[in-house]
Amino acid sequence: xxxxxxxxxxxxxxxxxxxxxxxxxxxxxxxxxxxxxxxxxxxxxxxxxxxxxxxxxxxxxxxxxxxxxxxxxxxxxxxxxxxxxxxxxxxxxxxxxxxxxxxxxxxxxxxxxxxxxxxxxxxxxxxxxxxxxxxxxxxxxxxxxxxxxxxxxxxxxxxxxxxxxxxxxxxxxxxxxxxxxxxxxxxxxxxxxxxxxxxxxxxxxxxxxxxxxxxxxxxxxxxxxxxxxx
Numbered sequence: 001x002x003x004x005x006x007x008x009x010x011x012x013x014x015x016x017x018x019x020x021x022x023x024x025x026x027x028x029x030x031x032x033x034x035x036x037x038x039x040x041x042x043x044x045x046x047x048x049x050x051x052x053x054x055x056x057x058x059x060x061x062x063x064x065x066x067x068x069x070x071x072x073x074x075x076x077x078x079x080x081x082x083x084x085x086x087x088x089x090x091x092x093x094x095x096x097x098x099x100x101x102x103x104x105x106x107x108x109x110x111x112x113x114x115x116x117x118x119x120x121x122x123x124x125x126x127x128x129x130x131x132x133x134x135x136x137x138x139x140x141x142x143x144x145x146x147x148x149x150x151x152x153x154x155x156x157x158x159x160x161x162x163x164x165x166x167x168x169x170x171x172x173x174x175x176x177x178x179x180x181x182x183x184x185x186x187x188x189x190x191x192x193x194x195x196x197x198x199x200x201x202x203x204x205x206x207x208x209x210x211x212x213x214x215x216x217x218x219x220x221x222x223x224x225x226x227x228x229x230x
Contacts, residue, residue: 033078040084055086109188113145119182121145124189140167
């Protein structure tokens with residue numbers, strides 16, 4: 001075939017190549033490939049070893065610890081050839097972006113989260129979580145500091161003020177149904193990026209009530225009144 005393409009090559013050269021034993025590099029590649037396949041390919045029961053989560057750098061370090069003196073470039077090359085790759089961390093999402101120009105009231109908690117009774121201190125925050133379907137959403141929650149129980153929560157695809165406020169309204173509605181309405185509690189949260197929430201990190205809830213469809217538009221300040229919405 002080479003002669004047909006005009007490549008001058010002697011027949012004995014071709015036959016010598018065809019019967020030549022594999023090179024040391026080819027043998028080493030086959031050995032390392034077999035080792036890597038033991039991590040990245042499914043076993044007889046369909047499972048993979050925990051090391052299958054490693055990328056090339058961590059896998060190279062793991063093989064070094066196992067006493068296999070393989071080059072990092074060899075691991076990278078063989079993993080790329082066979083399409084093996086570790087789990088990649090998603091880019092982190094900042095849920096708290098403080099506004100340095102915002103006016104904040106005094107800290108009413110001062111890191112003292114131990115309270116003598118329920119409904120005295122409500123701690124609120126939200127985070128970014130991955131659902132079983134693979135979709136990422138924001139989840140806000142309100143915790144009663146007395147028992148450490150979640151009394152309100154809400155999920156949303158975007159971090160808007162109303163979604164964080166909804167968790168607080170849920171907490172108020174739950175306590176009201178339980179016959180222990182929230183009155184005079186301290187609402188504690190960080191200085192985030194959610195509209196009114198980044199204006200202050202501490203709020204005393206003078207009278208938090210829920211009525212109708214719980215369309216409660218709270219206004220936050222050092223001392224706050226949350227009346228029933230329309």
